[in-house]
Amino acid sequence: MELxxxxxxxxxxxxxxxxxxxxxxxxxxxxxxxxxxxxxxxxGSLEILTPDTIRTVYGANVSVVHHDGERVIVPDTSSRTNDTDAS
Structure with missing residues (x-):
């Protein structure tokens, strides 16, 4: 991508x-x-990447944070279910 x-x-x-x-x-x-x-x-611009939009399009719960001036999409792992817990 750099190239x-x-x-x-x-x-x-x-x-x-x-x-x-x-x-x-x-x-x-x-x-x-x-x-x-x-x-x-x-x-549009990167501003369209909101948690609500990503949830709708990808079905994933995420946080959108800024780190070192960059926008970073972070998966919300707290909402995951563990299949081994269901019994």
Whole structure:
């Protein structure tokens, strides 16, 4: 991704990439398009990556935090259920 990012900056071009790693997307993308059920759910800057949006699109509970000036998506592991506990 560093190579692609450098190419984009040097050539002043755009790149369309399909990424499933939201932290990778937050690091390298200026704009995002989120798809849900085969349709565009939301599009825009990184600000669209909210816990509610991520829950709707991916079915995952997360926190969105800032660390060293970067937006980081952190899974909420406290909401996980342990299959071995069910008896």
């Amino acid at each position: 692609v990012s450098t190419h984009v900056q040097k050539r002043d071009v755009a790149v369309v990439a399909a990424l499933h790693d939201l932290n990778l997307a937050t690091r390298y993308c200026d704009r995002l398009v989120l798809l849900h059920d085969g349709r565009i759910y939301d599009a």
